[in-house]
Amino acid sequence: MIPEYQLDAFSNTFLSKKKAETQNMAVLQTAREVIVDIRKNGDQALHHYIEKFDGVLPNQLVVSADERKEAWDQVDDKTIESLKQAANNIRKFHQKQLQSSRFMHMDENIVSGQLFRPIEKVGIYVPGGTACYPSSVLMNAIPAILAGVEEVIMVTPARNGESIAPILSVAADIAGVTTIFKIGGIQAIAALAYGTETVPSVDKIVGPGNAYVAAAKSLVFGDVGIDMIAGPSEVAIIADDTAEPSFVAADLIAQSEHDENARSFLITTSASLIGKVNAELEKQCAVLPRQSIAEASLKNKSGSVQVTTIEEAFRLANQLAPEHLEIQVENPLSFLGYIKNAGSVFLGNYTPEALGDYYAGPNHVLPTSGTARFSSGLSVDDFIKKTTFLYYSDKALQDAAQHVITIAEEEQLVGHARAVEKRLKN
């Protein structure tokens, strides 16, 4: 069910450097047209595209205070409790990421350092097309609020043309989201980036979404900040003979059920594991509500490979740089030092990725499509700007002046040299 590859074929198929399918030209073209129109025509264009892409235009785009209050009665207590527990864990984990402004140097003549300041207004995109992700509300909003962002504006498409899922509103309250708009897709990103009569513009947009959302984010980048351009979700599992085939299969399925383009990889030193996992996949997929999605992802976008050593397994995983890396081998913690490129790592047979997707604390908004080679998952840092500062006394400048002038003259920037010379005492 998950195709087996020889090592060379696995590398050739999955390691080529190419941008995710979010960069599809037709999707980009649609996104460009919608963004240009909304930027020029504001609400009028926004309404048009909500109707066009989501079918119905809600009477009111903002989720009202009454709607937010009523949502609490529509979600059962057990679910609210689970969300609160998850929020606590996510808050605790991200709290440790906070840093204070700092001095790099301080004496009577020179002071330098870095100011850490939150971004003022942030937009968070919460996907809502095919599924509903309260966990993504928590993962995006909690680090922003911990960082000190004043206004967190959430957008998500309305389910039936009128309301958003109550659980999303409850999660937004638990996290501390300021305002929620019932807008999804390209039109939501355009409205957040440029503002309309109804939607305020923000300084940065974060959060995952489908190919249209990703394309729109890539186009507005520069006018606003973005966290990343997320492609389809991925998991790579490194497993040896001690791995439990039914656990491995369950975790491959958990990622593959996200969408048909999700990618699941199994890299194993075991001669018998792939066969056992395939038997489990067959069994477990058959009883899955999203069976056809998971099967399509496993069959068409995923792969397994047998390697001879654990070192080879990690070499391959580092080349893949997967969004999620599971390590289901004996003494998993002893392999932390082998990891170079991965969005988030899950160690041991009892740490399924699902634990991190929802609950444990680390963020689930992670780099995909090999971009973990150069980037990281969402964190408090994504909502902080670092501004350097510098003070030199008269004496300190006199001491440094000649070096500055020399380099300025080498660059033939006489104005720069003069700016220092003007202050020289002799």
Ligand SMILES: NC(=O)c1ccc[n+]([C@@H]2O[C@H](COP(=O)([O-])OP(=O)(O)OC[C@H]3O[C@@H](n4cnc5c(N)ncnc54)[C@H](O)[C@@H]3O)[C@@H](O)[C@H]2O)c1
């Ligand atoms: N990386 C993560 O942390 C994470 C978390 C949750 C979900 N996801 C991913 O987010 C994605 C969610 O996708 P989704 O579609 O369910 O929800 P979505 O909210 O991202 O997209 C839905 C919107 O897409 C727009 N759209 C749909 N078809 C269109 C078309 N033909 N032209 C223009 N616009 C169109 C509509 O406006 C709609 O509101 C999935 O791929 C899922 O795997 C990722």
Ligand SMILES: N[C@H](CO)Cc1c[nH]c[nH+]1
């Ligand atoms: N696995 C997703 C990130 O790739 C996150 C998620 C949300 N809900 C379930 N899973």
Ligand SMILES: [Zn+2]
């Ligand atoms: Zn998931």
